[in-house]
Amino acid sequence: MxxxxxxxxxxxxxxxxxxxxxxxxxxxxxxxxxxxxxxxNADAADAGRVATDLDAALDPVSATGPDSGHVSFTDGKLRRVDRSVRLLNDSGVVRNESVDGLVYSNEHHRVAFSSGAVVRGTGENARFTADPPLATSENVLLVGVARLNASGPDTVDGTNQRVRLETNVSHRRQSLGNDSYRVAVETATPAAWERYFARQNATTTRRDFDGDGVTSVVGQYPGDRTTYLVVHDVRLVIRHG
Structure with missing residues (x-):
């Protein structure tokens, strides 16, 4: 063999x-x-849950007094960011409100709460899951501004996080008179705001007011309107658990 x-x-x-x-x-x-x-799929589920949680926990228009809610995610990061909303007329900036914001992000998704609105996504794909507190008619412009006044950790990140959001909301309304006003919203997702302003028949431009690299979308409403500024003071406390 x-x-x-x-x-x-x-x-x-x-x-x-x-x-x-x-x-x-x-x-x-x-x-x-x-x-x-x-x-x-897990990242997408987290983003969807966070968007729902932020909308439920931070309800600046309807809420008054103390309340609390939670934001939960299996992986990612929730952080505070500096944001502003400005009102302008032909003379320039007449009001500058520091509103702050909360941003959740994981490897594939981003969700942000700022000035009463919840935006999910980035770039041209960003979209509102909760609209901002702005309202307009032929003769009236109502600009709602949700000011977080947040305290607590600047960032919460890691796995299996549950963040408690404690709020104590009050409201203050001020008449700005009859004039032609522009609303400038500082945001990292300008496309979503531009589409929103367009639905309200406002034209838009972009401008970096303070040179920090974050663009403001400036919505120009046609004609003079009786304008009211409503500040929703949230007074947010961020806690673990």
Whole structure:
């Protein structure tokens, strides 16, 4: 008996080895792909839950007095950001309100609460899941501004986080008289605000008022209107758990 493998046998062994290698490689790619899909779905679910939680916990127009809510996510980061809302007429800026904001982000998604609105997404894909407290008619402009006045940690990040948001809301309304006003909202998602202003028949421009790199969308409403500024003072306390 020939103790040495023939060329055909050797080819068969090599072929099996190659086949096993390709199979293992394919299984590895498939496993990685499934893992990516699962993580992407988890990130999307987190973003959706955070958007709902922020809208429920921070309700500056309807709420008055003390209240509390929660924001929960399995992975990601919730942080405070500096934001402003300005009102302008032909003379320039007549009111500058520091409103602050909360931004949640994970690897694939972003959700932000600022000045009473909740925006999900980035760039041209950003969209409102809760509209801002702005209202207009032919002769009246009502500008609602949600000022967080937040205290507590600047950032909460990691896995399986539950953040308590304690609020104590009060309201103050001021008449600004009859004039042609522009509303400038500082935001990292200008496209969503531009679409919103367009639905209100306002034209828009972009401007960085303070040179911090964050653009303000300036909405110009046509004609003179009796304008009211309503400040919703949220007085937010951020706590773990």
């Amino acid at each position: 020939n103790a040495h493998p023939t060329g055909r046998a050797q080819s068969a062994v090599v072929g099996v080895a190659l086949l096993l290698g390709v199979t293992m490689l394919s299984l590895g790619v498939l496993t990685a792909s499934i893992g990516t899909v699962v993580q992407s």
